[in-house]
Amino acid sequence: MLTPLVGFAFGFIGSMPVAGPISVLVLHLGLARDPRHALFVAVGGALAESLYALLAFWGLSAVLARYPMVLPAARAAGGVILLALGLAMLLGRPPGARPETGRKGRKRSFALGFLITAVNPTLILTWTAAVAALHSTGLLAMDRAGALPFAASVCAGIIAWFVTLLWLAGKWRDRVSLRSMARFMRGMGIVLVALGGGLALRALLKAV
Numbered sequence: 001m002l003t004p005l006v007g008f009a010f011g012f013i014g015s016m017p018v019a020g021p022i023s024v025l026v027l028h029l030g031l032a033r034d035p036r037h038a039l040f041v042a043v044g045g046a047l048a049e050s051l052y053a054l055l056a057f058w059g060l061s062a063v064l065a066r067y068p069m070v071l072p073a074a075r076a077a078g079g080v081i082l083l084a085l086g087l088a089m090l091l092g093r094p095p096g097a098r099p100e101t102g103r104k105g106r107k108r109s110f111a112l113g114f115l116i117t118a119v120n121p122t123l124i125l126t127w128t129a130a131v132a133a134l135h136s137t138g139l140l141a142m143d144r145a146g147a148l149p150f151a152a153s154v155c156a157g158i159i160a161w162f163v164t165l166l167w168l169a170g171k172w173r174d175r176v177s178l179r180s181m182a183r184f185m186r187g188m189g190i191v192l193v194a195l196g197g198g199l200a201l202r203a204l205l206k207a208v
Contacts, residue, residue: 003146004153007053010130011046011157021082021116021195024188026162029109030169037109042162044113049123050155056127057147076203077119082196085116090189 015023022045029038117123 004149007150007153008157008160011050011053011154012161013157014130015158015161021085021192022113023162023165024192025085025113025116026165027169028188030166031173033173035166035170037105038166039162040106040109041113042166043159044110044115045117046113046155046158046162048114048117049127049158050151051118052123053127053131053154054147054151055124056131057150072203076200079196079198079200079203081116081119082192082199084196086189086192086194086196088189090186090193 022041026038026042029035029041
């Protein structure tokens with residue numbers, strides 16, 4: 001029983017920083033009155049990160065250490081995606097515009113959230129460190145039977161935080177003018193461009 005609770009807590013608390021790309025995108029969509037697609041982005045990202053948490057139980061970090069080029073290649077891909085998202089956010093529709101509807105749009109949102117997180121293999125290192133720390137305190141038993149409950153709870157914790165974030169965004173949105181909201185979202189677009197450019201540059205420097 002303790003393993004799912006720990007996983008949920010780590011997923012919820014670990015997702016709180018709003019500087020991450022998934023947080024920025026979810027907040028952007030929430031403020032643009034598109035909470036449904038924001039939730040699909042969050043679920044996609046949560047699933048990808050929970051898979052990294054699952055793999056942390058199985059020592060995948062050793063595989064990444066054996067193939068060091070995986071990290072810079074993935075960072076470069078992630079940088080390009082974040083740059084594209086940031087530019088789309090800067091040049092996209094203003095707050096209050098009609099959101100994309102239909103199953104196809106939801107699938108795209110889910111795939112986008114999953115892809116943004118999946119191309120960040122440093123998460124396996126983060127979760128490996130977290131799992132090792134939890135094991136050292138006795139809160140987490142390192143047996144494979146607990147891997148799936150832990151990962152599922154991490155996924156639930158991440159989704160729970162983003163549902164909370166969307167609720168907060170809805171409350172805040174109604175008290176702010178569209179012009180102020182547009183400026184705020186352009187600022188988030190700049191954050192994504194900066195994150196993407198930093199990742200791409202770092203990958204390039206590692207490669208040369």
